Amino acid sequence: MTTANETMIERRSGVALWRQIADRMRREISAGLADENGRMPPEVVLAARFGVNRHTVRTAIAALVQEGVLRAEQGRGTFVEGRQRLAYPIRSRTRFSEGLAGQTCGLKAMLLDDAVEPASGEAAAALGVDTGAPVVRLETLSEADGRPISRGRSWFDAARFGGMAETFRHTGSITASFKALGLADYFRRSTVVTARHADAADLRDLRLSPGAIVLVTVAVNVDAQGRPVQYSETRFAADRIELHVADGGGTTAG
Amino acid sequence: MTTANETMIERRSGVALWRQIADRMRREISAGLADENGRMPPEVVLAARFGVNRHTVRTAIAALVQEGVLRAEQGRGTFVEGRQRLAYPIRSRTRFSEGLAGQTCGLKAMLLDDAVEPASGEAAAALGVDTGAPVVRLETLSEADGRPISRGRSWFDAARFGGMAETFRHTGSITASFKALGLADYFRRSTVVTARHADAADLRDLRLSPGAIVLVTVAVNVDAQGRPVQYSETRFAADRIELHVADGGGTTAG
């Protein structure tokens, strides 16, 4: 059966053919375009499939090699360098490191910046403090196997968690920091998930290539009494992660 | 203070300047680039801000007008046509229409196609049936206010829900169809959220523009006894929706 190409390569779309092909290949690679050894089809085959000149495919491959997605070996072929997406769990009791541990070895969380500042309207509403009240802002970055996974920005009520930055610097974990500051347990109350193109900051922080996608979560965590303790916005590299939403109660655990 | 442009407009990146500018404007519009009346800055101002010729900005605006994001009026200015993102709730008991009702008037669900087919490995594992066992496949499309919101593909155990297609055609709702087939209540067990660029099928079904993003959810619903009843993959237009993940139990509501 002759099926039409799933994604059409469009001319005069404002995106160069080689970049459309690179984007499509990046997508199809994770869907198993390569064979079991990670070997890609030859350039001439790809050129025929995409309906373009072989030179155009070569330009696309060169871009993916530059990104680290592919590796080309003269006389042997082109091979996939990529890996699978990590599962990032979103549960009532999600803990960042707990969730990703076991899937990867080299997991690392870093504090990029911190400040005490007056709460914006949004942060104040989420944390249940007055607008302009002092809040602690943490800028964090997490890496797995040397690749940036997510970039977070969190706010905490300074009156309650003034030592958050210092504690996080020692522990490298929000959960451990909360515990050190007297909060034994906390829960995820709500999470809003959106997706958008990576902006300049995302490209830099998460080491993405232009046109990449970020999954954005905006979350509110609360303590056992239901009082908000953390308001955060996290940007994930969409091609390195998938969000796993499980049931919160455990009524129908399978 | 002179701040550098948040997103740099890059030349020789494989993406035409007008498209980079269109993408950036689309993003900034939702962040409040326009004034309180939805009026955009004049073309010359945007050209100066992006560091390009006015004609290049005009090409970008033309693309956004074509998409329905902007509306240009000679002598008056350029105005935002867009609307807010709809909140799509993901809860233990999420029902599609219930969730979106109240946010929009014209909510519509359509059955595009249906078939009974042997279960693939994934669907079989999710539904708890043998690979190759007969399953019902439903292809659905939902619209709000005349704009496509999501495109779904669901599988059901044919032995239990053989009449799913016919029932859905009458009721236009999965929940109502389950009820008609004797399943009073069901729960969301797990949801995996990923994001990727829209492929040709997404562009067609959801009426998106090239380069658009789709949020993909893969979900398993179970009955009160924890037996899987539905396995589904849903693609959402990322610029029209945000997924709201709430706590499943209600322990810390408020």
Add this chain to the structure above:
DNA sequence: ACCAATTTGTCCGTATGTATA
């Protein structure tokens, strides 16, 4: 009714980048 300022719409020409053969 008229004018000036502002803003979008259209035309010209030219240079560069992209894709093919």
Add this chain to the structure above:
DNA sequence: TTATACATACGGACAAATTGG
């Protein structure tokens, strides 16, 4: 490597529509 075709980007000039004095 060369040639060709087309899309992209720029610069300038002017027309057309709207607004407010």
